[in-house]
Amino acid sequence: MIAAALLVPLAAQGENAAPAHGILEIRVTNIENASGTMYVAVQDSAENWLDSDPEIKPFRDAMQAVSSTDDVLISLEGLPPGKYAISVFQDLDGDAELATNFIGFPKEPFGFSAPMGKFGPPKFEEAAVEFSGEDTSVEITLNQ
Numbered sequence: 001m002i003a004a005a006l007l008v009p010l011a012a013q014g015e016n017a018a019p020a021h022g023i024l025e026i027r028v029t030n031i032e033n034a035s036g037t038m039y040v041a042v043q044d045s046a047e048n049w050l051d052s053d054p055e056i057k058p059f060r061d062a063m064q065a066v067s068s069t070d071d072v073l074i075s076l077e078g079l080p081p082g083k084y085a086i087s088v089f090q091d092l093d094g095d096a097e098l099a100t101n102f103i104g105f106p107k108e109p110f111g112f113s114a115p116m117g118k119f120g121p122p123k124f125e126e127a128a129v130e131f132s133g134e135d136t137s138v139e140i141t142l143n144q
Helices: 002-006
Strands: 023-029 037-043 060-065 072-077 082-091 110-112 129-131 136-141
Touching: 023 037, 023 082, 037 072, 060 072, 082 136, 110 136, 129 136
Parallel strands: 023 136
Antiparallel strands: 023 072, 037 060, 037 082, 082 110, 082 129
């Protein structure tokens, strides 16, 4: 379930993109492996948060190559004000999918805009970040 929700192709940003607003800066920390690609998915509703259906696309997504163990900064522009929950994973094996074990727990580094709960990933409301349209920073610590 987590794997499909974290893996999404980049969304097309066509002519109908939202007007410019503030920047949502996502800082990913605790990077232990200086390789692979960081995938970020931003959802704007509980309905689609961590949905395992590969047809469900995030509200916004991004990816960035990882070449050091320094923090990764990803800036998203043009987001309208609202609540957003963020999931990330570091694709270490280059297959553009979150590797999981037989019970679905990630074998590659991952994180959310809220800490993991005792019984799994945070719910949308727990992970939701209020974005007023002003520049906002969110820090996500990778679970290894």
